Structures are given as structure tokens and as C-alpha cells.
Amino acid sequence: MKFKKMADEIIKEIGGEENIKFVSHCVTRLRFVLKDESKADDASVENIQGVKGVMKQGGQYQVIIGGDVSTVFQALPDSIRNISGGEEEPDNSSKQKGLxxxxxxxxxxxxxxxxxxxxxxxxxxxxxxxxxxxxxxxxxxxxxxxxxxxxxxxxxxxxxxxxxxxxxxxxxxxxxxxxxxxxxxxxxxxxxxxxxxxxxxxxxxxxxxxxxxxxxxxxxxxxxxxxxxxxxxxxxxxxxxxxxxxxxxxxxxxxxxxxxxxxxxxxxxxxxxxxxxITSEYVPWLTKAILSAFMPLIIMTGMHHALNPIAFSSHAAFGFDSFLMPMMLANNFAMGAACFAVGIKSKSKNLKSIAWTSGISASIAGITEPGLFGVLIRLKRPLVAGMIGSGVAGIFVGILNVKSFAFAGPGVVSMIQFISPEGAANLINAIIVAVIASIVAFVMVFVLGFKDLTNNTKATTNSNSPTQTDEVLSPLGGKVISLEEVKDATFARKLLGDGLAVIPSDGKVYSPVNGKVQVMFKTGHAIGLLSEKGDEILIHVGLDTVKLEGEGFSPIVSDGDQVKVGDLLLEFDIPYIQSQGYDMTTPIVVTNQTETSKRISSLLKTNEEVEKLQPIIKIES
Structure with missing residues (x-):
């Protein structure tokens, strides 16, 4: 039942079944192709119990789960699992232009x-x-x-x-x-x-x-x-x-x-x-130390699969791989040890649980993504500790010329892949690499330290503190309507959060709060803001306008920019967008309402005209 619940929650938080074009899975991740990625609430997806993290790459919305991914996939409704009619994943790469x-x-x-x-x-x-x-x-x-x-x-x-x-x-x-x-x-x-x-x-x-x-x-x-x-x-x-x-x-x-x-x-x-x-004959300790150290970052981008042809070709030509799998050996045990160290050091029950299970996944089964996305990237310094451990072990991968005689994610259960027909020396060397990676990464976590997470990292209020009220100003002028009137089920059902919508009269979006731009979508159709008070605000200009691929939109700010009330964020061409057949209704949603127990209420009535930077939403916490 827990996997069915997890599957249902994931579907809800990525915009519902109607937002899914395709879904598949690999060893650790559910891989969705969504109609509109802006409808997916990354923070809510990551907060689902059992989900280790979210990654967007190559037109895919990837939900990192770990070893239970196939069970979660099977728990998805048949209508979603069969959504592609048995075909492979749609090719979205054509949407990207140039080299x-x-x-x-x-x-x-x-x-x-x-x-x-x-x-x-x-x-x-x-x-x-x-x-x-x-x-x-x-x-x-x-x-x-x-x-x-x-x-x-x-x-x-x-x-x-x-x-x-x-x-x-x-x-x-x-x-x-x-x-x-x-x-x-x-x-x-x-x-x-x-x-x-x-x-x-x-x-x-x-x-x-x-x-x-x-x-x-x-x-x-x-x-x-x-x-x-x-x-x-x-x-x-x-x-x-x-x-x-x-x-x-x-x-x-x-x-x-x-x-x-x-x-x-x-x-x-x-x-x-x-x-x-060549990598095994000329300065192998340096080459493999560098690649091993950066392997976590390579895995983050998915580029480690680009190294598979080297390993496959080496197996075909020589019967072994002295390149990829030995470096993965150093990486997997280093990442596992870093997770174990976090599990020991952290005071957060939730983080401890994720860290221990992720450490087992990496060290025992050779699957590092749960630890990488669910623990190490979130804490940053333990990731650096793991990279140091992997890099140091990579030196010995090169010096000892470790070889893999099979193709499997190196871990305790697959160490036999380092058994050589020539004797036990290669297996012993592989064990030495695994031990060095584990010890160095484990120790470095304690040396570097990290900022621990609270047991509920999403909570920003104290139940005993007095009620605080914040106001969000209108980012644009126009006519106010309720979210229930929006002709998009994701917003109308408040799957992304509560708020209201404005039918704009002017093609400019201004910052409604003091804070930071969390995300300016490349297509310019939506902006995510984080206010100084901790409110996460999504401004989605038009419905399904992501399909315009940026045409008609001119972003002014970028991810990470600090903004103040009244700063111009975006310009958009209303006549052009409407001529392409798109509804200009612009939802303004507080997306972290549920996690922070915030109460949202509108300051204006439906169909009332609003001026830009006029108070429009009241947030009580």
C-alpha cells in the first residue's frame, strides 16, 4: 500500500495524469516526460516519503527513488504505465537548437x-x-x-x-x-x-x-x-x-x-x-584520481553513461575493463561511507533514515543516486568529503591497475567482478580501493562537518509563536478571478497551492515581494520567487504557454537574482500570445502553503480590477 500511496502522491505533485506524456524507469529513477514541467512542484515531490530527490535533464522530469523504483512504477495506474502504447520515450531533443x-x-x-x-x-x-x-x-x-x-x-x-x-x-x-x-x-x-x-x-x-x-x-x-x-x-x-x-x-x-x-x-x-x-599506461594514478573525484558530478548530469562505450569496447577487445568500473568502485564506496557518516552524525530522524538506507544502497548494491540526490547534494560538504574519498581511492585504482571482469555497479554483492583468471591479486587490490575510499570519505565528513537538517526541514513556523500576516502584491494589473475559475485542472484544483489568478491588461510582471528568483523558466512563461518571509510564489503567465518555447516572452531577471518589490521581472506580448490561441489567465500561487501550515486568503473579490503592486493576497502563518 505504501508504494501505491507514493505513486499517487507523485502523480498529484507533478501536475496530474493529464500532464504526463510518457513514463519509464531505470535502476533508480522514474523518468517522466511532462507536457508542462512548470506544473510540477519540485519541493512537494521531494517531500514525499521515499523520494530521494528530483532532477530535470534532456526533457525528462526524473524522480529519484532508489531500489524500490520498479515497485513504485508498477504501482502507477495502468492508464499511465501504458500511456506510450508500449513505445519508447519520446524524443524531445529536437526542441533544443544548435550544436x-x-x-x-x-x-x-x-x-x-x-x-x-x-x-x-x-x-x-x-x-x-x-x-x-x-x-x-x-x-x-x-x-x-x-x-x-x-x-x-x-x-x-x-x-x-x-x-x-x-x-x-x-x-x-x-x-x-x-x-x-x-x-x-x-x-x-x-x-x-x-x-x-x-x-x-x-x-x-x-x-x-x-x-x-x-x-x-x-x-x-x-x-x-x-x-x-x-x-x-x-x-x-x-x-x-x-x-x-x-x-x-x-x-x-x-x-x-x-x-x-x-x-x-x-x-x-x-x-x-x-x-x-592509454589511461592505464600513462600517468594512470592522476587520470583516474581526477575522474574518480569528479564521478559524483558526472553521475549527477547522467554523463557517466557516455563512458559505457569505453567499458564495453574494452571488454570486447581484452575481456576486462580497467577504466570505468574500477573508478565506479572508488566512487560507490566513498558515497556510501559519506552517507553512513551523515547517518551517524545527523540529529534528524528523517535524514538519518535516508542516509543509512542510501549508504547501504551505494556500498552494498552499488547504486549511489539515492544518497547523491537525497543526502549529499542537499548537505554539500558531505558531497565534497565523498569526492575526496573517491579521488584518493582513484589514485590506487591507477597505481594498482584494478580491472573489472564483468559489468555491474561495484558494491559488496558484486565484488566477484574483480576476480581475475590470473589469481586473487586483482580482487585484493579492489578491496584495498574500496577500504581506502570508505575510510577517507567517512573521516572527511567529520572533518568538514555539515549544517544539519531539522526533523521537518519544510517547517518555518513555531506552533507556539504568535500569528504573523504577510501581504503579497499583485505582480501585474488586470481583472482578478478565483483559481477555481482557471481553465486548467492543476490550478483549479489547487494542486500546486492556493492563491488567485489575474487576466492581465499589461504585458509586464513586477516583483510582488522582496526576495530571490528561485527559477526563471527558460521559456519565460513562469517565475518562481522565494520571499524574505519564506513564501514560495509561482507566477504562471498564461495557460499552456510553455508550448510557445519562449516566443512572446522577454525575461529580465535570471535564476538566483535578488529582487525588491516593484522590480521588473518579465515582459510578454499579449497580442502575439493570444494570436497563437493561448489563454492569458495568469495564476499567482503560494506553493509552500501546505508544508508551512500557511493560510491563504484573497484581499480582492472575483472580477474586481487590480492595479500592479496593489495588495492582493494575505498569508497568515
Whole structure:
């Protein structure tokens, strides 16, 4: 029941079911694509019991939960879990413009495809480790050992097909054709011809390479297929599509892949493998110390998935990874130890609970996001302590040349991934790294200290203190209406908080309080303010105006700016916005009313005209 309650509360605080375009989950996070992110109340979501934090990235609204994420996902109503009709996550990267948008799109494609393939990689790697253990036990010449080796090799050998499937799901293109155009890379006759005199197509020679275990070529192949399918869709008449669309897609895509993109992918893969070798041969202690120290920040941005191809390519080429997983070993144990230290030092029961469970998640299961987002980022100094511990341990990762022989988040339960066929030395070195990371991070938390949280960090009032009354001025002139009259269920049902709305007569928004700009949305359609009295005020200009992507809005201030009553915050073009079909009703909401037990009341009547900077809302606490 608690997971159903958590799921229902999350849906409510992110704007309701009608605000959800898509939802999926990874190992630790629910990943939503929302119609309007401004309708999500970050603070309320983070205050839900069991939620470790919130992150917005690549068009996703990510709710960090931890190991229970799949249970919470299953607790979501069927209408939400099936909202995408079984398709993969919509691609929002096209909304970003310029080089940054293209790079974000590429990263999202690569990381999303590889993360989805991880179960096969992890399973195959761990099976091969079991086979290694049998060798160390002197049981290598048995039928059981041979079968285990075959099982372990299967996931790696057919990696092009596995990635073709996950990449096709990510790009929302034809999965079966993707498997065909990538499956040819490991066709026995192709492999035989590559090893012999080579091949040519229409007189064009085909570069000879081995694509078993390949990571990058199938990513290229599926991308080319998607482009070709779009082209074929345009040139084939409707009545011929069933036959000619798959025929043309395959006969056009495969030669292009074999002649151009598969060789390019192979070269890139070899380059990534070489990069892993270089980092192990030239000043490895410095390189890995720096990367290990900054790994928490890399994980925060999701960029650690961009390092997966290096690890995959290294496994394919050498049978081990001396780059990513050893550094993750240092990071995971450092983050876990920092969380344990916070759990011991903190006086907050809630923080203690989160810190201890997050420490177990990181150190035992190798999952650091709950601790990173739920504990360390919030407290800041413990995050620095963890980074120091990870960096110091990273020095020994490089000096001892620690290698991982499987692909799994390093933790106590997965330490066997550091067992080497050559003996116990590598496992011992890995244990040394884990111990150093844990001790240094744990001690540094006590050395650096941190500002503890109270048992209710949201509360800002004392029940025994006298009632205080604050006034919020109107940020713009116009006609006042009640929130219940707003033609948007999120505001009308007061899911984000209480307040009122104004139909503006002038395209300027002024600061209604003294305080700070918590968030100026990039699209300019909404502003979040934190007053000196602790009131969190959302001004949402128009309904669904986020879809204009900033057109018609001219922000004056930025995130973090200090503002005073009457400062100009934003200008907007009423005629243009209305010409695009949008309602200009502007809700003004106090979003932290519930958490701080504040009582909200309007100072004006419905349909009454209000001047800018006229008192409009009374807040009693």
C-alpha cells in the first residue's frame, strides 16, 4: 500500500495524469516526460516519503527513488504505465537548437540504448565470472564449465543484435528490420569472407573487420535505418508499402552500413579501447584520481553513461575493463561511507533514515543516486568529503591497475567482478580501493562537518509563536478571478497551492515581494520567487504557454537574482500570445502553503480590477 500511496502522491505533485506524456524507469529513477514541467512542484515531490530527490535533464522530469523504483512504477495506474502504447520515450531533443541540441540528442541516443542493454551485459559477465571461479577451483575441464562459458559468451557475441533492439526502441523505429540490418554484422558467411579475400558491393570494397561484440556499429546501423525508412515512406505508394518498404529499407541500408558506417563504428570502438589502455599506461594514478573525484558530478548530469562505450569496447577487445568500473568502485564506496557518516552524525530522524538506507544502497548494491540526490547534494560538504574519498581511492585504482571482469555497479554483492583468471591479486587490490575510499570519505565528513537538517526541514513556523500576516502584491494589473475559475485542472484544483489568478491588461510582471528568483523558466512563461518571509510564489503567465518555447516572452531577471518589490521581472506580448490561441489567465500561487501550515486568503473579490503592486493576497502563518 505504501508504494501505491507514493505513486499517487507523485502523480498529484507533478501536475496530474493529464500532464504526463510518457513514463519509464531505470535502476533508480522514474523518468517522466511532462507536457508542462512548470506544473510540477519540485519541493512537494521531494517531500514525499521515499523520494530521494528530483532532477530535470534532456526533457525528462526524473524522480529519484532508489531500489524500490520498479515497485513504485508498477504501482502507477495502468492508464499511465501504458500511456506510450508500449513505445519508447519520446524524443524531445529536437526542441533544443544548435550544436548543444545535437550533442544532447546523440548522448541521449547512445546512453539510452546502452543502458537498456545492460541486463544482458551484466548477466553474461557474471556467468563468465562463475566460469572463472570454477577454473580457480580446478574444475575447468568439465562439461559444466564449457556450458557456462558458452552462456557467458552469448550476450557479448550477439551484442550487435541486442543493441539493435534497444536502439530501435529508443529511436522508435522498426525493431525487426533493425535486428536484420545489424544481425548481418555477425552472419557466419560474412565473418568467413572478412577473414578470407574480403568482399565488395557494386565494385566498392568492404572494409574487413570483426563485428562480434561490437557496440558502435549497430548504433550507426539503426540510425541509418531510421533515415532510410523515412525516405522509403515518402517514395512508396500506399498499396506497395507492405512489400517494397521493407525490401527497399534493407537493400539500401545494409550496403551503406557495411561500406561506410560499420567500419567507422569499428574504428571508433578500437579508439575507445585504446583510450582505456592509454589511461592505464600513462600517468594512470592522476587520470583516474581526477575522474574518480569528479564521478559524483558526472553521475549527477547522467554523463557517466557516455563512458559505457569505453567499458564495453574494452571488454570486447581484452575481456576486462580497467577504466570505468574500477573508478565506479572508488566512487560507490566513498558515497556510501559519506552517507553512513551523515547517518551517524545527523540529529534528524528523517535524514538519518535516508542516509543509512542510501549508504547501504551505494556500498552494498552499488547504486549511489539515492544518497547523491537525497543526502549529499542537499548537505554539500558531505558531497565534497565523498569526492575526496573517491579521488584518493582513484589514485590506487591507477597505481594498482584494478580491472573489472564483468559489468555491474561495484558494491559488496558484486565484488566477484574483480576476480581475475590470473589469481586473487586483482580482487585484493579492489578491496584495498574500496577500504581506502570508505575510510577517507567517512573521516572527511567529520572533518568538514555539515549544517544539519531539522526533523521537518519544510517547517518555518513555531506552533507556539504568535500569528504573523504577510501581504503579497499583485505582480501585474488586470481583472482578478478565483483559481477555481482557471481553465486548467492543476490550478483549479489547487494542486500546486492556493492563491488567485489575474487576466492581465499589461504585458509586464513586477516583483510582488522582496526576495530571490528561485527559477526563471527558460521559456519565460513562469517565475518562481522565494520571499524574505519564506513564501514560495509561482507566477504562471498564461495557460499552456510553455508550448510557445519562449516566443512572446522577454525575461529580465535570471535564476538566483535578488529582487525588491516593484522590480521588473518579465515582459510578454499579449497580442502575439493570444494570436497563437493561448489563454492569458495568469495564476499567482503560494506553493509552500501546505508544508508551512500557511493560510491563504484573497484581499480582492472575483472580477474586481487590480492595479500592479496593489495588495492582493494575505498569508497568515
Amino acid at each position: 548543444k541540441g545535437y550533442l544532447s540528442s546523440i548522448f541521449d541516443y547512445v546512453s539510452g540504448s546502452l543502458v537498456a542493454a545492460l541486463p544482458a551485459i551484466i548477466a553474461s559477465g557474471m556467468v563468465k565470472l562463475v566460469a572463472v571461479i570454477l577454473v580457480l577451483a580446478g574444475l575447468e575441464n568439465t562439461a559444466t564449465h564449457e556450458v557456462l562459458n558458452i552462456i557467458g559468451d552469448t550476450g557479448f557475441y550477439f551484442l550487435p543484435v541486442i543493441i539493435a533492439y534497444t536502439a530501435a526502441r529508443k529511436l522508435n523505429t522498426d525493431v525487426v528490420l533493425a535486428i536484420v540490418v545489424s544481425g548481418i554484422l555477425i552472419h557466419p558467411l560474412l565473418i568467413e569472407a572478412m577473414a578470407g579475400d574480403g568482399l565488395a558491393f557494386l565494385g566498392i570494397p568492404i572494409y574487413s573487420a570483426s563485428y562480434a561484440n561490437a557496440v558502435v556499429p549497430p548504433l550507426f546501423a539503426v540510425w541509418v535505418l531510421k533515415l532510410v525508412l523515412k525516405f522509403v515512406e515518402k517514395i512508396t505508394p500506399g498499396w506497395t508499402k507492405a512489400i517494397f518498404k521493407p525490401l527497399l529499407a534493407v537493400i539500401i541500408t545494409i550496403p551503406i552500413v557495411l561500406i561506410v558506417f560499420a567500419p567507422l563504428g569499428a574504428i571508433i570502438g578500437e579508439g575507445l579501447s585504446s583510450l582505456a589502455v
